[in-house]
Amino acid sequence: AQKVTQAQTEISVVEKEDVTLDCVYETRDTTYYLFWYKQPPSGELVFLIRRNSFDEQNEISGRYSWNFQKSTSSFNFTITASQVVDSAVYFCALSEDNYGQNFVFGPGTRLSVLP
Amino acid sequence: DSGVTQTPKHLITATGQRVTLRCSPRSGDLSVYWYQQSLDQGLQFLIHYYNGEERAKGNILERFSAQQFPDLHSELNLSSLELGDSALYFCASSVASGAPYNEQFFGPGTRLTVL
Numbered sequence: 001a002q003k004v005t006q007a008q009t010e011i012s013v014v015e016k017e018d019v020t021l022d023c024v025y026e027t028r029d030t031t032y033y034l035f036w037y038k039q040p041p042s043g044e045l046v047f048l049i050r051r052n053s054f055d056e057q058n059e060i061s062g063r064y065s066w067n068f069q070k071s072t073s074s075f076n077f078t079i080t081a082s083q084v085v086d087s088a089v090y091f092c093a094l095s096e097d098n099y100g101q102n103f104v105f106g107p108g109t110r111l112s113v114l115p
Numbered sequence: 116d117s118g119v120t121q122t123p124k125h126l127i128t129a130t131g132q133r134v135t136l137r138c139s140p141r142s143g144d145l146s147v148y149w150y151q152q153s154l155d156q157g158l159q160f161l162i163h164y165y166n167g168e169e170r171a172k173g174n175i176l177e178r179f180s181a182q183q184f185p186d187l188h189s190e191l192n193l194s195s196l197e198l199g200d201s202a203l204y205f206c207a208s209s210v211a212s213g214a215p216y217n218e219q220f221f222g223p224g225t226r227l228t229v230l
Binding site: 043044045046047050091093095097099100101102103104105107108 | 117148150157158159160162163165170171173203205207218219220221223224
């Protein structure tokens with residue numbers, strides 16, 4: 001069965017530090033989709049990125065970057081020069097098809113960025 | 116503001132009751148997704164509708180049902196409520212033409228408390 005592991009339950013960093021959030025997934029499918037979501041203290045969910053299994057190119061969006069490595073079944077998320085506004089719970093997720101079949105979330109990593 | 120609206124914001128009810136949660140997607144979005152977030156189970160995908168048709172089912176209990184109407188709003192019906200159904204219920208929408216999971220926009224959630 002599919003599974004997503006986020007081994008880091010909580011991380012604290014000081015502002016301007018770089019931080020990497022780990023995500024390891026398990027699936028038997030060759031086609032799948034990986035996601036990251038952010039949930040700030042206000043509670044709303046924010047979609048950050050979607051990646052399909054055929055696209056192993058790393059992605060950068062401003063201070064955010066994602067490293068997808070099929071060889072290690074990992075989809076890690078790095079925040080460069082972290083800011084207090086980055087404080088949130090971050091969820092990694094996996095879907096085994098384009099519509100949400102067998103969609104699972106990881107348990108989340110709580111990131112605290114201290115001023 | 117994501118453009119996705121959910122009503123009500125809060126709902127308090129008793130065990131055994133039935134409630135309906137409503138979601139209006141962003142204008143033009145054809146896909147609606149429902150998620151449940153509870154302390155025990157974490158974040159779970161419940162169901163995905165595209166243009167009125169069910170596309171994928173996740174961990175949705177048989178006591179729960181959903182539908183998407185011709186005007187594209189969606190309702191999640193929860194019946195025979197149990198204490199464990201207390202959770203935050205999110206809906207999200209996306210454009211969903213060809214790649215339905217490209218970007219999802221989340222509503223603020225409905226917090227359901229079952230007493």
